[in-house]
Amino acid sequence: MHSHKMTKIALKDPTWVRYGLIAISLGTIFLFLCLPLLTIFFEAFAKGWGNYFDELTDFNARAAMRLTLVVALISVPLTVVFGIASAWAIARFEFRGKSILITLIDLPFSVSPVTAGLIFVLLFGAHGWFGEWLQAHDVKIIFAVPGIVLATLFITCPFVARELIPLMQEMGNEEEEAALSLGASSWTMFWRVTLPNIKWGLLYGVVLCNARAMGEFGAVSVVSGHIRGVTNTLPLHVENTYNEYNAVGAFAAASLLALLAVVTLVLKTFLEWQQQRDRTAISQP
Amino acid sequence: MSIILNNISKHFGNFSALKDINLEIPEGELVALLGPSGCGKTTLLRIIAGLERPDTGQVLLKGEDKTYQDIRERGVGFVFQHYALFRHMSVFENIAFGLRVKPRNKRPSEAEIQKKVHALLELVQLDWLQNRYPDQLSGGQRQRIALARALAVEPEVLLLDEPFGALDASVRKDLRQWLRHLHENLNVTSIFVTHDQEEAMEVASRVVVFNHGVIEQQGSPSEIYDNPANEFVSRFIGDTNIIPLEHHNADWLALSGLSIATNANTANEVHVRPHDLEITKSNNDNAATATLKDWQHLGALIRIELAKKGVNGTPDIIYAEMPNEQFKRLQLGKGDKVELRIRHAHWFDAA
Amino acid sequence: MNKTNILPGFKPALGFTLLYLGLVVLIPLSTLLFKTLQPDSLLTWQGYIDIISNERVLAAFRVSFLAALLAAAIALVLGFVIAWTLVRYSLPAKRFFDAIIDLPFALPTAVAGIVLASLYAPNGLIGQPLTGLGFKVAFTPAGIVVALIFIGLPFVVRTIEPVLQEIDASMEEAALLMGASRWQIFQRIIFPNVFPAALTGFAMAFARGVGEYGSVIFIAGNLPYISEIVPLLIITKLEQYDYAGATALALTMLLVSFFLLLTINLVQMLLRRRAEIPETLVPVVAV
Numbered sequence: 001m002h003s004h005k006m007t008k009i010a011l012k013d014p015t016w017v018r019y020g021l022i023a024i025s026l027g028t029i030f031l032f033l034c035l036p037l038l039t040i041f042f043e044a045f046a047k048g049w050g051n052y053f054d055e056l057t058d059f060n061a062r063a064a065m066r067l068t069l070v071v072a073l074i075s076v077p078l079t080v081v082f083g084i085a086s087a088w089a090i091a092r093f094e095f096r097g098k099s100i101l102i103t104l105i106d107l108p109f110s111v112s113p114v115t116a117g118l119i120f121v122l123l124f125g126a127h128g129w130f131g132e133w134l135q136a137h138d139v140k141i142i143f144a145v146p147g148i149v150l151a152t153l154f155i156t157c158p159f160v161a162r163e164l165i166p167l168m169q170e171m172g173n174e175e176e177e178a179a180l181s182l183g184a185s186s187w188t189m190f191w192r193v194t195l196p197n198i199k200w201g202l203l204y205g206v207v208l209c210n211a212r213a214m215g216e217f218g219a220v221s222v223v224s225g226h227i228r229g230v231t232n233t234l235p236l237h238v239e240n241t242y243n244e245y246n247a248v249g250a251f252a253a254a255s256l257l258a259l260l261a262v263v264t265l266v267l268k269t270f271l272e273w274q275q276q277r278d279r280t281a282i283s284q285p
Numbered sequence: 286m287s288i289i290l291n292n293i294s295k296h297f298g299n300f301s302a303l304k305d306i307n308l309e310i311p312e313g314e315l316v317a318l319l320g321p322s323g324c325g326k327t328t329l330l331r332i333i334a335g336l337e338r339p340d341t342g343q344v345l346l347k348g349e350d351k352t353y354q355d356i357r358e359r360g361v362g363f364v365f366q367h368y369a370l371f372r373h374m375s376v377f378e379n380i381a382f383g384l385r386v387k388p389r390n391k392r393p394s395e396a397e398i399q400k401k402v403h404a405l406l407e408l409v410q411l412d413w414l415q416n417r418y419p420d421q422l423s424g425g426q427r428q429r430i431a432l433a434r435a436l437a438v439e440p441e442v443l444l445l446d447e448p449f450g451a452l453d454a455s456v457r458k459d460l461r462q463w464l465r466h467l468h469e470n471l472n473v474t475s476i477f478v479t480h481d482q483e484e485a486m487e488v489a490s491r492v493v494v495f496n497h498g499v500i501e502q503q504g505s506p507s508e509i510y511d512n513p514a515n516e517f518v519s520r521f522i523g524d525t526n527i528i529p530l531e532h533h534n535a536d537w538l539a540l541s542g543l544s545i546a547t548n549a550n551t552a553n554e555v556h557v558r559p560h561d562l563e564i565t566k567s568n569n570d571n572a573a574t575a576t577l578k579d580w581q582h583l584g585a586l587i588r589i590e591l592a593k594k595g596v597n598g599t600p601d602i603i604y605a606e607m608p609n610e611q612f613k614r615l616q617l618g619k620g621d622k623v624e625l626r627i628r629h630a631h632w633f634d635a636a
Numbered sequence: 637m638n639k640t641n642i643l644p645g646f647k648p649a650l651g652f653t654l655l656y657l658g659l660v661v662l663i664p665l666s667t668l669l670f671k672t673l674q675p676d677s678l679l680t681w682q683g684y685i686d687i688i689s690n691e692r693v694l695a696a697f698r699v700s701f702l703a704a705l706l707a708a709a710i711a712l713v714l715g716f717v718i719a720w721t722l723v724r725y726s727l728p729a730k731r732f733f734d735a736i737i738d739l740p741f742a743l744p745t746a747v748a749g750i751v752l753a754s755l756y757a758p759n760g761l762i763g764q765p766l767t768g769l770g771f772k773v774a775f776t777p778a779g780i781v782v783a784l785i786f787i788g789l790p791f792v793v794r795t796i797e798p799v800l801q802e803i804d805a806s807m808e809e810a811a812l813l814m815g816a817s818r819w820q821i822f823q824r825i826i827f828p829n830v831f832p833a834a835l836t837g838f839a840m841a842f843a844r845g846v847g848e849y850g851s852v853i854f855i856a857g858n859l860p861y862i863s864e865i866v867p868l869l870i871i872t873k874l875e876q877y878d879y880a881g882a883t884a885l886a887l888t889m890l891l892v893s894f895f896l897l898l899t900i901n902l903v904q905m906l907l908r909r910r911a912e913i914p915e916t917l918v919p920v921v922a923v
Contacts, residue, residue: 008336008805008809009335009336009337009338009356010336010356010805010808010809010812011724011805011808011809013724013818014818017818018725021717021720021721021725022721022725022727024714024717025714025717025718025720025721025722026721026727026733028714028717028718028789029718029733029736029737031762032785032786032789033736033737033739033740033786033789034736035755035761035762036739036743036748036751036752036755036786037736037739037743039751039754039755039761040747040751043751043754078656081652082652082653082656082657082660085648085649085650085652085653085656086649086653086656086657088645088649089646089649089650089653090653092641092643092646093641093643093646093650094641095646095650101653101654101657104657104661104662105657107661107665108661110843110847110893110894110896111665111847111890111893112846112847112848112849112866112867112870112886112889112890112893113745113847113848113849113850113867114847114849114867114868114870114871114886115668115847115867115870115886115889115890118668118870118874118882118883118886119664119665119667119668119886120664121874121879122667122668122671122879122883123663123664123667127877127879128667129667150660150664153660154660154661154664157656157657157660157661173641173643176643177642177643180642180643180644181642186644186645189644208741208742211741211742214744215742215743215744215745215746215747216744217744217745217746217849217850218745218848218849218850218867221849221850221871222871222874234744235744235745235746235747235850236746238744238746238747238750239746239750242750242854247754250750251750251751254746254747254750254751257743257744257746257747258743258747260742261739261742261743261744261747262742264742265735265736265738265739265742266735268735268738268742269731269734269735334813335813336809336813356812356813357812357813357815357816357817361813362813363809363810363813365806365809365810366806367804367806369804369806369807369809369810370807371807371810371811371824371825372807372829373828373829382811382814382816382824383814383815383816386811386814386815386816386817386820386824387815434810434814435813435814437814438814438815
């Protein structure tokens with residue numbers, strides 16, 4: 001009977017309250033979210049398509065795109081492996097200090113991006129702990145790609161684990177135990193039972209992790225040194241061009257990142273929907 | 286407070302939940318709205334409470350049309366199926382809620398609230414739980430707190446939606462008796478919704494049987510059990526053997542003492558309650574009407590599974606019930622041939 | 637470890653987790669502490685006090701914390717309203733609105749920074765009318781607040797939304813039947829149930845706001861004593877090779893963040909404790 005939508009008179013707010021709240025809500029969404037998103041593209045195309053493409057095919061812009069892709073290609077897979085390993089240990093086993101471990105994984109969320117960059121400068125910078133040794137052996141980490149990757153790894157560390165831990169906890173051990181009791185090897189169990197069950201959550205984590213890896217600004221800004229065409233990622237390129245009063249250049253690069261954000265949101269919505277569908281399919285056999 | 290429902294109809298989209306319901310509930314009764322799930326009984330309860338608006342029709346409380354009156358002014362107490370206790374409030378505060386939200390000029394003093402809540406807690410025999418939170422209570426305790434909370438505002442009508450639906454079988458049994466006694470003491474007009482016919486028969490003074498949004502029958506429990514108005518009610522209330530009136534069954538029924546010719550004008554189905562079947566050991570095995578297949582011990586009663594010859598030689602199973610003692614006296618065993626006699630039967634024209 | 641657990645891979649999984657976490661997060665983060673504590677440190681206790689009590693540094697902390705606090709409070713109110721309308725009302729294009737709430741999570745902060753700066757600049761789409769009314773937002777502390785509201789909004793909406801969805805509608809119906817007005821229902825039933833989540837959302841928005849860099853620096857104007865935030869000051873000190881100063885500021889921020897994180901977890905733990913009392917611990921009394 002409850003499958004039919006009850007009218008729920010009791011939950012109705014007075015009309016003026018309803019319209020008032022909707023106005024505030026949609027006003028906020030428009031002013032703070034929609035308008036900025038539209039403005040990015042508007043500004044990018046302010047001086048026409050030609051200028052837009054010139055800015056994007058500029059040598060420094062292309063170098064920044066390349067570097068951004070490289071950083072994401074290195075850091076996302078590592079974060080995924082870490083996420084799966086930590087979720088397996090935390091969601092499948094009981095051990096002392098588990099809650100501390102979860103807190104530690106969450107740690108990067110509460111560290112300012114600038115601090116995240118700073119710590120790598122303190123370690124590997126010219127005046128850092130390993131600074132002299134690195135200089136002596138001619139290894140460059142700070143103001144070079146390795147530093148950018150390290151800072152990105154630090155920032156993105158919790159993204160996949162955070163999605164997988166609750167998901168796998170909710171799933172329970174039973175299916176995997178059943179697989180083992182039926183004679184499956186550990187790998188078979190992982191590939192045929194665990195992975196199919198967590199795939200949407202995992203992809204969700206990957207999407208968010210990738211968005212952050214490509215978009216990280218504060219931490220990367222500290223370790224990169226802003227060397228044009230060499231250590232500028234796309235967000236840093238946005239900053240550089242903006243500070244040079246090249247608005248079209250800045251917003252052209254920004255439009256790519258905004259596009260990435262839109263794709264991320266679309267994928268995120270799709271994956272949430274898939275996850276929900278799977279869950280309701282399980283609860284209603 | 287008496288309740289009169291006139292021509293109540295309610296749709297949810299294309300689904301017709303209630304079709305032209307007319308019902309009168311005299312003051313002080315304890316009425317069960319009984320029916321399978323999805324039959325519209327909860328919707329009717331919510332309409333009486335004011336939680337739903339009917340598409341057509343009127344709700345008259347004490348003779349006054351209250352169909353569109355503010356829910357808060359109806360004087361209705363409601364107990365929800367899953368209790369709907371406020372989980373962030375203690376038991377005491379849950380019960381005091383209705384008193385605390387009264388307009389300032391009608392709000393009782395703190396001392397009066399204390400007194401009243403304790404009186405209600407004593408009424409439901411849970412005074413010692415006043416500082417607990419709903420999460421810390423058992424299902425039966427929650428149910429009784431929900432009832433005490435509904436009674437705090439001194440409602441003139443008490444409505445209960447599947448009051449025992451979420452409880453364990455043993456708890457349910459105790460609470461039924463308790464509710465009946467409580468009603469005797471309070472004498473508030475009460476309506477409860479249930480899908481459990483046993484519960485309806487045991488607790489209510491009047492039972493209203495629903496199906497597909499219409500009232501199939503109403504009356505006292507014994508009226509409904511002894512004289513079911515139609516095939517649905519007969520099937521739904523109590524156990525019954527359903528025997529379609531086909532040629533070979535007519536013969537068989539005649540042998541069991543039921544004459545078709547006199548009863549079966551429009552009927553195509555005969556219903557026989559298990560305890561209306563009398564069994565005797567057959568003297569002539571070849572002419573016997575049924576074979577005893579198996580039997581189960583139900584406590585005071587024995588249920589006997591009987592096989593009679595069906596259409597294609599496959600046996601139809603019918604059930605009989607008799608007191609334990611009587612069954613022992615008959616000294617029947619599995620495979621014995623028996624004669625049947627039908628004491629009482631109902632005839633229906635099943636669609 | 638649970639002895640009855642037959643699942644494989646505990647040791648390698650935990651080992652890898654600890655190794656990775658150690659190398660990527662813990663060891664780098666601990667340098668912040670060791671850098672301060674080691675004997676030949678650039679930083680003595682007195683030095684630390686001197687750095688922190690510097691007028692410009694104090695001003696930066698004041699700006700960072702006050703702006704974050706104000707922005708989190710505004711985001712809390714707006715986020716609550718958004719969550720309420722998304723959960724309770726039927727709106728056209730709800731899925732779109734729901735998806736775009738996460739834009740601040742997905743949009744790189746530098747991009748947010750430049751677009752907010754150009755929108756709120758005196759000649760910008762929003763800045764121009766505001767300037768006409770006498771309000772200056774970009775390149776003032778108000779600009780910082782605007783950027784931090786943008787950053788904080790999804791934290792609030794995403795923590796409140798699921799709680800609003802889960803509130804049992806029959807609780808509200810029960811309250812109504814007992815004579816409560818709509819406002820009383822909100823105040824006594826809905827608000828207490830949403831409050832813990834709202835607090836968590838607020839704390840998360842605040843914590844994130846204090847450390848935020850990218851979205852703020854473009855719109856802030858970065859005037860020392862007025863609109864200079866701590867993260868920017870850290871970078872300034874770093875660019876001047878003042879490692880001791882940068883470390884002192886970062887460490888202070890980190891400690892504050894830890895404190896906030898601890899508070900958030902504590903709140904969540906308390907809430908969970910009240911919600912999940914095992915049935916077996918409750919004396920079941922025969923009715």
